[in-house]
Amino acid sequence: MQYMVRLDDITPYMDRAKFAAVKAVLDKYGIRPVIGVVPECKDKSIYGAEDKRYEEAEYIALIEELKDNGWVIAQHGTEHVYKTEDSGLLGINPFSEFSGLSYEEQYDKLKRGLNKLNEAGIKPDLFMAPGHSFDLNTLKALKELGFKALTDGLYNNPYIREGILFVPCTLTAYSRLKGTDTVCLHPNMMDENDVAELDAFLSEHRNEAICYDYEKLYAMAKEYGPLISSAEANALKMRQKRDKAANSPKLSNYLVYTNHPNRVIKMIKRVFLSPLLLTGKFDDIDKTK
Numbered sequence: 001m002q003y004m005v006r007l008d009d010i011t012p013y014m015d016r017a018k019f020a021a022v023k024a025v026l027d028k029y030g031i032r033p034v035i036g037v038v039p040e041c042k043d044k045s046i047y048g049a050e051d052k053r054y055e056e057a058e059y060i061a062l063i064e065e066l067k068d069n070g071w072v073i074a075q076h077g078t079e080h081v082y083k084t085e086d087s088g089l090l091g092i093n094p095f096s097e098f099s100g101l102s103y104e105e106q107y108d109k110l111k112r113g114l115n116k117l118n119e120a121g122i123k124p125d126l127f128m129a130p131g132h133s134f135d136l137n138t139l140k141a142l143k144e145l146g147f148k149a150l151t152d153g154l155y156n157n158p159y160i161r162e163g164i165l166f167v168p169c170t171l172t173a174y175s176r177l178k179g180t181d182t183v184c185l186h187p188n189m190m191d192e193n194d195v196a197e198l199d200a201f202l203s204e205h206r207n208e209a210i211c212y213d214y215e216k217l218y219a220m221a222k223e224y225g226p227l228i229s230s231a232e233a234n235a236l237k238m239r240q241k242r243d244k245a246a247n248s249p250k251l252s253n254y255l256v257y258t259n260h261p262n263r264v265i266k267m268i269k270r271v272f273l274s275p276l277l278l279t280g281k282f283d284d285i286d287k288t289k
């Protein structure tokens with residue numbers, strides 16, 4: 001297993017103390033993450049409290065410092081405001097700033113954000129889609145604008161699609177990371193426990209951390225290339241099944257009822273009680289008691 005770390009929702013409006021706490025842990029282990037900078041953030045749901053945000057000059061100095069220290073800057077959308085209910089190619093969230101919009105609309109919006117970053121001396125080749133949602137038009141526009149890669153992908157190896165390198169970010173728990181993956185963190189939402197959990201993980205797995213390196217990841221994608229479309233399709237199918245299960249009260253009642261801390265007992269309960277799914281037993285919570 002090898003992993004990168006990415007920090008989402010980097011804006012002048014983020015909670016500076018929370019960001020500083022995460023940065024301190026990453027610095028302690030010499031981790032250089034990918035950071036998703038939102039060029040024109042208009043999404044108030046990712047703002048920190050008013051008195052905790054950065055002053056403009058201080059934010060500019062912070063980004064400069066991170067850049068000088070080898071942190072990799074990705075463009076994280078443009079406004080970070082969800083405009084559609086389209087979950088795009090990965091089907092992770094039913095909302096997007098981009099997918100579902102026309103190519104022209106997406107291109108113009110992406111370019112506006114990119115220009116803003118360019119003006120600040122930032123020239124990203126990596127894109128981070130808000131909500132992990134993007135479609136084929138997004139990929140086409142990104143390519144046209146000179147982006148080479150995006151930090152998303154549900155497979156455990158980098159792969160290439162529509163000429164764009166997908167750097168896997170399977171959104172799994174620390175304990176289930178495998179292959180090449182990315183740990184996705186939102187510093188603005190992290191409390192002390194989350195920071196402590198990150199610290200514990202890094203202290204144990206410091207040697208498996210890698211930094212985003214387009215050439216190296218591209219070479220890996222080339223090597224494993226032919227596996228990709230079916231592997232991604234399978235990962236998508238699995239996720240859709242899981243989402244479907246999560247949305248079905250009957251299935252989720254069954255999963256809760258048959259849960260057990262011992263894996264073997266859990267499996268036995270699930271196998272033996274599964275025929276009851278055909279009856280009304282798990283239709284509502286009361287009957288499962």
Ligand SMILES: [Zn+2]
Pocket residue numbers: 008009076080130131
């Ligand atoms: Zn975000």
